[in-house]
Amino acid sequence: xxxxxxxxxxxxxxxxxxxxxxVSNELYRTNLSKGQTGLSVAFDLPTQTGYDADHPLARGxxxxxxxxxxxxxxxxxxxxxxxxxxxxxxxxxNATAAWLLALYVATxxxxxxxxxxxxxxxxxxxxxxxxxxxxxxxxxxPSVRLTTDIIAYTVKNIPxxxxxxxxxxxxxxxxxxxxxxxxxxxxxxxxxLDAVRESGQTSVEGLEQVVGRIxxxxxxxxxxxEEACKMRAxxxxxxxxxxxxxxxxxxxxxxxxxxxxxxxLGLTEAQPENxxxxxxxxxxxxxxxxxxxxxxxxxxxxxxxxxxxxxWDQQWALRMQQVLVFETDLLEYSDIFDGSPVISDKxxxxxxxxxxxxxxVQEHGGMIQAIESGYVKRQLVNSHTERMRSIESGxxxxxxxxxxxxxxxxxxxxxKDSGIMRVDPHAEHEQIERLNAFRAxxxxxxxxxxxxxxxxTARNGSNIMLPSILCAHAGVTTGEWAxxxxxxxxxxxxxxxxxxxLNDDTRSARVAEIRMQVSKTGExxxxxxxxxxxxxxxxxxxxxxxxxxxxxxxVGFEIVYEGIRLTPExxxxxxxxxxxxxxxxxxxSGSHIEMIEDVFSQLNKxxxxxxxxxxxxxxxxxxxxxxxxxxxxxxxTPKDIDMNRIMVDILNLIRRxxxxxxxxx
Amino acid sequence: xxxIILPEPELLAIAVSGQDRLALANALNLLDDRRPDVRKCAAxxxxxxxxxxxxxxxHLIGITGPPGVGKSSLTSxxxxxxxxxxxxxxxxxVDPSSQISSGALLGDRLRMHDxxxxxxxxxxxxxxxxxSGGLSAExxxxxxxxxxxxxxxxxxxxxxxxxxxxxxxxxxxxxxxVQPASGDSIQFLKAGIMEVPHVIVVNxxxxxxxxxxxxxxxxxxLRRQTDKEGWQVQALSVSAVLCNGIESLADLLDxxxxxxxxxxxxxxxRQRCQxxxxxxxxxxxxxNYGIGLLGGEDAISQxxxxxxxxxxxxxxxxxxRDLTIHAMKIKN
Numbered sequence: 001x002x003x004x005x006x007x008x009x010x011x012x013x014x015x016x017x018x019x020x021x022x023v024s025n026e027l028y029r030t031n032l033s034k035g036q037t038g039l040s041v042a043f044d045l046p047t048q049t050g051y052d053a054d055h056p057l058a059r060g061x062x063x064x065x066x067x068x069x070x071x072x073x074x075x076x077x078x079x080x081x082x083x084x085x086x087x088x089x090x091x092x093x094n095a096t097a098a099w100l101l102a103l104y105v106a107t108x109x110x111x112x113x114x115x116x117x118x119x120x121x122x123x124x125x126x127x128x129x130x131x132x133x134x135x136x137x138x139x140x141x142p143s144v145r146l147t148t149d150i151i152a153y154t155v156k157n158i159p160x161x162x163x164x165x166x167x168x169x170x171x172x173x174x175x176x177x178x179x180x181x182x183x184x185x186x187x188x189x190x191x192x193l194d195a196v197r198e199s200g201q202t203s204v205e206g207l208e209q210v211v212g213r214i215x216x217x218x219x220x221x222x223x224x225x226e227e228a229c230k231m232r233a234x235x236x237x238x239x240x241x242x243x244x245x246x247x248x249x250x251x252x253x254x255x256x257x258x259x260x261x262x263x264x265l266g267l268t269e270a271q272p273e274n275x276x277x278x279x280x281x282x283x284x285x286x287x288x289x290x291x292x293x294x295x296x297x298x299x300x301x302x303x304x305x306x307x308x309x310x311x312w313d314q315q316w317a318l319r320m321q322q323v324l325v326f327e328t329d330l331l332e333y334s335d336i337f338d339g340s341p342v343i344s345d346k347x348x349x350x351x352x353x354x355x356x357x358x359x360x361v362q363e364h365g366g367m368i369q370a371i372e373s374g375y376v377k378r379q380l381v382n383s384h385t386e387r388m389r390s391i392e393s394g395x396x397x398x399x400x401x402x403x404x405x406x407x408x409x410x411x412x413x414x415x416k417d418s419g420i421m422r423v424d425p426h427a428e429h430e431q432i433e434r435l436n437a438f439r440a441x442x443x444x445x446x447x448x449x450x451x452x453x454x455x456x457t458a459r460n461g462s463n464i465m466l467p468s469i470l471c472a473h474a475g476v477t478t479g480e481w482a483x484x485x486x487x488x489x490x491x492x493x494x495x496x497x498x499x500x501x502l503n504d505d506t507r508s509a510r511v512a513e514i515r516m517q518v519s520k521t522g523e524x525x526x527x528x529x530x531x532x533x534x535x536x537x538x539x540x541x542x543x544x545x546x547x548x549x550x551x552x553x554x555v556g557f558e559i560v561y562e563g564i565r566l567t568p569e570x571x572x573x574x575x576x577x578x579x580x581x582x583x584x585x586x587x588x589s590g591s592h593i594e595m596i597e598d599v600f601s602q603l604n605k606x607x608x609x610x611x612x613x614x615x616x617x618x619x620x621x622x623x624x625x626x627x628x629x630x631x632x633x634x635x636x637t638p639k640d641i642d643m644n645r646i647m648v649d650i651l652n653l654i655r656r657x658x659x660x661x662x663x664x665x
Numbered sequence: 666x667x668x669i670i671l672p673e674p675e676l677l678a679i680a681v682s683g684q685d686r687l688a689l690a691n692a693l694n695l696l697d698d699r700r701p702d703v704r705k706c707a708a709x710x711x712x713x714x715x716x717x718x719x720x721x722x723x724h725l726i727g728i729t730g731p732p733g734v735g736k737s738s739l740t741s742x743x744x745x746x747x748x749x750x751x752x753x754x755x756x757x758x759v760d761p762s763s764q765i766s767s768g769a770l771l772g773d774r775l776r777m778h779d780x781x782x783x784x785x786x787x788x789x790x791x792x793x794x795x796x797s798g799g800l801s802a803e804x805x806x807x808x809x810x811x812x813x814x815x816x817x818x819x820x821x822x823x824x825x826x827x828x829x830x831x832x833x834x835x836x837x838x839x840x841x842x843v844q845p846a847s848g849d850s851i852q853f854l855k856a857g858i859m860e861v862p863h864v865i866v867v868n869x870x871x872x873x874x875x876x877x878x879x880x881x882x883x884x885x886x887l888r889r890q891t892d893k894e895g896w897q898v899q900a901l902s903v904s905a906v907l908c909n910g911i912e913s914l915a916d917l918l919d920x921x922x923x924x925x926x927x928x929x930x931x932x933x934x935r936q937r938c939q940x941x942x943x944x945x946x947x948x949x950x951x952x953n954y955g956i957g958l959l960g961g962e963d964a965i966s967q968x969x970x971x972x973x974x975x976x977x978x979x980x981x982x983x984x985x986r987d988l989t990i991h992a993m994k995i996k997n
Contacts, residue, residue: 576686
């Protein structure tokens with residue numbers, strides 16, 4: 001018997017980067033030596049939102065969720081001893097994608113590598129940033145123009161580059177059902193391809209090349225059979241779309257290519273070891289069907305809901321892939337789902353549902369308009385609220401979270417480091433010092449010339465990549481590049497989508513009781529109870545804050561929703577002007593300690609000492625303790641799923657602050 | 666029961682006139698408070714404030730229009746222009762609340778981020794708390810307090826259908842915002858069903874030709890329309906997002922204020938706003954029956970206009986309320 005021919009293994013990556021370019025470079029080289037076959041760079045939030053490390057909004061965020069890249073010397077350090085001619089690098093970068101790609105190209109040039117040799121991916125999908133994740137800077141129209149510039153540039157100059165990775169990943173994190181994921185990702189692709197076609201930067205044959213370079217970044221959840229069907233549905237929808245709408249003749253160019261990061265939304269902080277089996281099952285959804293198999297997979301670490309993973313945790317995630325690829329027989333077969341009526345029925349259901357929703361988005365004038373009007377965001381907030389309600393009610397079971405909660409003490413989290421990595425607290429200070437040293441020794445004349453040419457290009461509509469590469473070589477910083485464009489394009493605030501109809505859950509006696517008590521306390525205190533909800537810092541993952549805002553409204557609080565990217569000064573100012581009874585802040589980037597310190601000092605400064613603050617986010621227990629000691633009234637983490645209890649807590653905090661007895665509900 | 670700590674009304678009035686931000690915030694909280702003792706304190710505070718600032722000053726502007734037309738972005742753009750001109754600006758952003766839970770989501774300040782740390786800008790959001798007409802009872806007294814500390818006070822409200830410009834009864838100048846080719850509102854305006862605002866703004870000029878078409882349609886149909894006082898209605902198109910035409914809008918709004926002043930109508934207009942507010946809340950509390958007992962709406966307005974010196978809204982309301990109750994007792 002002959003050995004069956006094995007399918008080629010996919011690219012194996014780990015999303016990583018933190019503290020500094022030097023530390024991340026060491027991490028990358030270690031990971032590569034362990035058998036990782038590509039790099040996936042995580043940038044910190046100031047880099048993603050176009051601020052230098054010394055900008056006030058960057059405080060507490062430098063090096064936290066990724067590596068800080070302020071200029072070309074950081075980029076050179078990041079890829080020190082990593083030959084870019086051989087590397088396949090994926091960069092999770094969106095609003096500043098053109099800039100980071102320019103730095104990458106310039107770094108390659110300094111290594112003696114021509115752009116044509118480079119391989120990799122820029123995420124470069126700005127539209128989903130307005131719906132989830134939140135690292136946008138400019139309004140949609142100029143942002144999409146930057147996206148198309150990158151596409152036009154790479155198709156000509158870096159033919160093996162994936163210029164945009166259209167992300168359904170973050171849509172699932174924001175609550176999308178599989179059908180919605182399909183519909184909104186395809187709608188995004190339509191918006192981008194239409195923009196490329198209208199930009200006039202490519203010919204008809206050029207458009208075929210562009211279609212061939214479009215890749216997707218997909219999420220895979222725990223319902224892995226449905227996820228496998230979703231991937232087959234994606235292939236079908238993409239093939240049809242590119243053939244019919246863009247007249248792409250070559251089947252090869254119409255192939256649906258995608259990378260995956262499996263679901264983080266479903267990972268639990270409670271009994272976090274169970275996340276290992278969740279991750280493995282989720283990986284099956286995107287690898288079982290040969291016809292719709294991922295080109296690249298990166299897995300989260302088991303402890304993502306606790307904090308930043310350590311090198312060992314990342315190694316474990318990599319080994320999961322290696323066991324599936326090298327030990328199992330998965331890669332030996334042709335497609336194992338072909339001919340299954342169950343699968344093809346399910347695929348059809350998804351394709352039909354998505355096709356209808358795509359048409360609805362087109363009725364709204366396309367994806368950009370449907371985002372600007374808030375339509376898509378509202379659909380997502382609705383789905384996410386549904387999900388939270390079913391977890392709360394127990395109809396959606398999550399082991400360890402809302403059932404089977406009893407557990408032995410975990411040896412994984414009882415160590416000295418509580419099972420997570422901590423970024424060196426000096427990283428921010430050191431990065432600022434390096435930045436200042438870099439600024440001191442560059443030729444300011446070159447910088448000004450390069451920036452002037454960037455501004456001119458931004459205004460006149462030519463391709464942004466060339467002046468950006470010039471800026472990279474001249475020593476322009478990330479903050480300067482972004483500011484030049486902010487001055488021309490303006491800044492943007494996305495729709496929050498929280499204006500969804502109230503869920504009048506009359507069956508819930510508890511909700512009715514809370515409503516009654518909220519209203520009663522309002523009468524006792526003379527006026528309706530008001531909460532300020534917002535997100536300090538640069539982290540744009542607003543789902544948590546949005547859910548609390550909607551729930552607060554549902555139980556009768558008046559919610560002043562401030563949205564994302566707030567400075568401590570803005571928070572204090574809003575609390576004063578709005579006369580709120582309590583402030584609720586959400587922080588997911590790990591910068592909570594610095595942030596809260598500053599908020600307290602701003603509140604004291606303007607005479608609001610004693611106003612209660614509660615915090616939600618990914619906050620390790622030891623930090624939570626510290627926050628409470630520093631005066632935070634309550635800390636909530638992903639394991640607090642009982643939203644009604646949080647509402648009662650908040651009510652009682654307000655009562656206690658105002659010398660009223662707490663109520664029992 | 667929580668002990669009520671009441672502020673000293675005199676001191677609070679002095680601090681608000683002195684532009685103390687914390688005092689202003691506390692004063693607004695005070696006006697929001699419905700407890701009887703606190704309401705008395707609020708009345709005393711407003712009277713004291715009137716003593717410190719007897720003249721009608723500042724400019725009270727209402728911005729209204731259907732949802733999604735870009736009112737908050739327009740407000741944000743106007744704030745920028747006014748700040749450049751050196752004016753201090755306060756905003757009362759009114760949003761609807763849920764009829765069921767009485768909770769509310771107030772998200773307007775989100776779109777006014779640019780003024781995030783400017784202490785010469787003050788934004789208070791207000792839920793309209795299920796009242797008909799889209800305006801809370803608190804709007805009028807709160808506007809008065811804000812006017813004591815800011816040059817320009819802007820009241821932003823959502824208006825749908827014919828109720829769209831209820832805010833015009835409570836502001837010096839009303840600005841109505843429409844979208845290009847937005848059928849209903851423009852039809853109402855043209856048909857004269859809706860009360861006429863002072864300024865009509867066609868926003869989203871950036872969308873293209875349809876804004877200009879809408880504008881010229883409006884200008885044609887409004888050519889000879891004036892409001893009750895004889896002001897010729899004006900229309901213009903702007904783009905709040907691109908900050909186009911905002912300077913002209915600011916000029917136009919101010920020209921209405923100057924027109925009121927030059928024609929000696931300013932103080933009377935404010936007094937009329939106050940009587941509209943009083944009658945509205947009297948009607949809410951006692952119905953048409955109560956209004957009838959006092960001789961009808963016009964009689965009340967005339968009586969109020971005659972009463973000098975001018976009194977603060979809550980005191981005036983309380984006394985007219987006593988009158989009504991007295992009349993009811995006699996009747997029964």
